[in-house]
Amino acid sequence: MNEKQLIAQRSFLTRPVEQVSGQVRVPGDKSISHRALMLGALAEGMTQIQGFLPGEDCLATMAALRNMGVNLEQSGTTSVQIEGAGLHGLQAPVAPLDMGNSGTAMRLFAGLLSAQAFASVITGDESLLQRPMERVAMPLREMGAAIETNAGRPPLIITGGRSLCGIEYAMPVASAQVKSALLLAGLYATGPTTVIEPAVTRDHTERMLAQFGCPTQRADGSVSLMPGGHLTATRIEVPGDLSSAAFFLLAGSIAKRGELVLEHVGLNSSRTGFLKIINKMGANIKVIDNAPGKVTGERIGTIIVGPARLRGIDVPMELVPLAIDEMPLVFIAAALAEGQTVISGAAELRHKESDRIRVMAAGLRALGVDIEERPDGAVINGGSLSGGEIDSAGDHRVAMAFAVAGISAQDPIRIIDTANVATSFPGFADSAVRIGMNLEVTDG
Numbered sequence: 001m002n003e004k005q006l007i008a009q010r011s012f013l014t015r016p017v018e019q020v021s022g023q024v025r026v027p028g029d030k031s032i033s034h035r036a037l038m039l040g041a042l043a044e045g046m047t048q049i050q051g052f053l054p055g056e057d058c059l060a061t062m063a064a065l066r067n068m069g070v071n072l073e074q075s076g077t078t079s080v081q082i083e084g085a086g087l088h089g090l091q092a093p094v095a096p097l098d099m100g101n102s103g104t105a106m107r108l109f110a111g112l113l114s115a116q117a118f119a120s121v122i123t124g125d126e127s128l129l130q131r132p133m134e135r136v137a138m139p140l141r142e143m144g145a146a147i148e149t150n151a152g153r154p155p156l157i158i159t160g161g162r163s164l165c166g167i168e169y170a171m172p173v174a175s176a177q178v179k180s181a182l183l184l185a186g187l188y189a190t191g192p193t194t195v196i197e198p199a200v201t202r203d204h205t206e207r208m209l210a211q212f213g214c215p216t217q218r219a220d221g222s223v224s225l226m227p228g229g230h231l232t233a234t235r236i237e238v239p240g241d242l243s244s245a246a247f248f249l250l251a252g253s254i255a256k257r258g259e260l261v262l263e264h265v266g267l268n269s270s271r272t273g274f275l276k277i278i279n280k281m282g283a284n285i286k287v288i289d290n291a292p293g294k295v296t297g298e299r300i301g302t303i304i305v306g307p308a309r310l311r312g313i314d315v316p317m318e319l320v321p322l323a324i325d326e327m328p329l330v331f332i333a334a335a336l337a338e339g340q341t342v343i344s345g346a347a348e349l350r351h352k353e354s355d356r357i358r359v360m361a362a363g364l365r366a367l368g369v370d371i372e373e374r375p376d377g378a379v380i381n382g383g384s385l386s387g388g389e390i391d392s393a394g395d396h397r398v399a400m401a402f403a404v405a406g407i408s409a410q411d412p413i414r415i416i417d418t419a420n421v422a423t424s425f426p427g428f429a430d431s432a433v434r435i436g437m438n439l440e441v442t443d444g
């Protein structure tokens, strides 16, 4: 087996522990890091990013921008300086742009590249090549873009050289990625671009556009961008990713003893669904809301978590889009809670890095949990977890969720296919070990 195959097979072996404790500073927010790179590249002047997430997903965005002639310099791993090319300064890439595992990069670039004078092709890894892209291609075509999918999936083939018009688009599914793609295309459109959301989705694009001098207008359930704006370079401070902090929120809740302090975490209200869900389940969590980030326009705070007896709940459907990336953790919390948990309105989970309903249900069943899979969620009867072997299906968040579950299982859990953890949380295993988790990373 060569090294690449070995890494692809990387596994976690996790054994139960009673206590987790300490302070953790999770890496930068993935959504904000992608957007900071893209807007910095389109701005006039030099943008400075601090707290950037050096995960593989954001590095794919960085590489794509470099392949279009943007000058980006990374110092250390978390500081990036971008010499903005301006709205019309990107150059035609000579080869397909590879987004790796990143749906965010692919969908946001779809919007951005639809408006360029040149042609481009956007591709990705095996998992990304299975994900739905018509959700973004369709409205972009309505704006005048020439964009083709492969029977609805990547690669995306964009002709370029089209002038775009603004549209009013009511999204059939709540998606921050689709909204952001249309707003990025809208930067180049004649006429206003309005996106109507069926439910609130993360608003980092809107906040950051304002910071770059191009504010959007929000009305009830919709966001609009006026034509003719341009972006001016700025300084972005990326908060810690609440989606990464969430693994430790669950770890601190299910351990029998100890306290975890998570510092400098983004608390944007369009991202805090998991906090609300786990609090409803009886978690013992305190949030100290520091002053709103002066630089980023994002709320930042400290979260303290201790052990709790979790109980099953009916997860309120309106919280699902606000916890969309944390839902694998809700499955684990439910499996360890007293009583029944019902998850519904979560069909979008089937279109993430894996089919997260299917993969979580299979994993929990392998650990002896009574779980009924439904098209849009699951019914989980809480109890205890045995040990066993889990296939993460190459999904970073599934792998980390089961690693945390190992704290409270009766026997060791082996999780296979975990290399993709590096897409969103490089250093996860080190942080886990530092707080007292018994987690071993093995090749193969």
Ligand code: S3P
Residues within 6 Å of the ligand: 030, 031, 032, 104, 174, 175, 176, 177, 178, 180, 201, 202, 324, 325, 348
């Ligand atoms: C993201 C939006 C969400 C989320 C993804 C990141 C973003 O996807 O699941 O991890 O950065 O805009 P959808 O908008 O497709 O739900």
